[in-house]
Amino acid sequence: MSAVVFEAFSYAYPGTDKVLDHIDLTVPRGAFTVITGPSGAGKTTLCLAVCGAVPHYFGGALAGTVRVNGGKTTDSTMHDLARQVGTVLEDYESQLVTMTVFEEVAFGLENQGINEKETARRVADALALVGLSGFEDREVASLSGGQKQRLVIASVLAAAPDILVLDEPASALDPQGAEELYRLLGRLNVEQGITIIVVEHDLSRVLPYASDFVLMTGGRIIASGPPSDVLYYMGRRQVYQEGVPPLWQLKLKLEAETGVSFGNWRSEAEAAQEIKAWLSACRQGAAKSA
């Protein structure tokens, strides 16, 4: 069974035209799916449709279906969906409600009627997953931006969701914080088997972890699939050029000018290794023919 399936899904907020237009998308279990595209494309709305806030909270008009773990979101309450889908909003600080780190993670569990012992176990596990063990008694207000971000992730992980949806989670973090955050998401994906759906405009950050890219413009999906397919599409069709990572801009230019096909680079280290091997093969070829 797939984690999330959109079938011919269209949606308009109350009083707007369609902001999602005939979305067909399957997110397999265990995927690391990155939603990207220009501002206003409908990326946030797509996330809100997975956690059920669209339409349960926002109202509006829809057609088609969104299924989470096989069930239609319109047949579940947001409360029930929250056990399957953990959501981290772009304005994640608005999700923090209490005084201490322990209370923050325990808050949602107490509301679900989970007993004290089980709550303590789940809080400890969730804090360990995000690297905040030992922070239990710290006041939330004393944490850095990156630590607050990880705390919000721990709070949603404590409910044991199998899908995590995050909207531009690195937008308020410095480059190192962003790198650490995506390393954490990569680990949750690979080691815990959690399906990740993340909105990100900086594709360099997610290249090492993503299994799929989804490119949206004007409420539609215009390309989706393995990251390399979508990056080639963006390069060849000249769409959303600002989203193509510098590493891939170099690769596409090199390929166009040399006729050589390079691998589907996921990191600078991978690219450097391949270019070095290629240069060395070129040198050997030149030496032989001399």
Ligand SMILES: Nc1ncnc2c1ncn2[C@@H]1O[C@H](COP(=O)(O)OP(=O)(O)OP(=O)(O)O)[C@@H](O)[C@H]1O
């Ligand atoms: N609550 C709302 N009520 C009415 N219209 C909305 C609401 N939220 C978003 N929209 C509109 O829906 C469209 C899609 O917005 P959305 O936030 O989903 O796009 P986005 O791709 O996430 O953009 P960004 O990258 O700027 O966050 C936009 O035209 C936006 O103005």
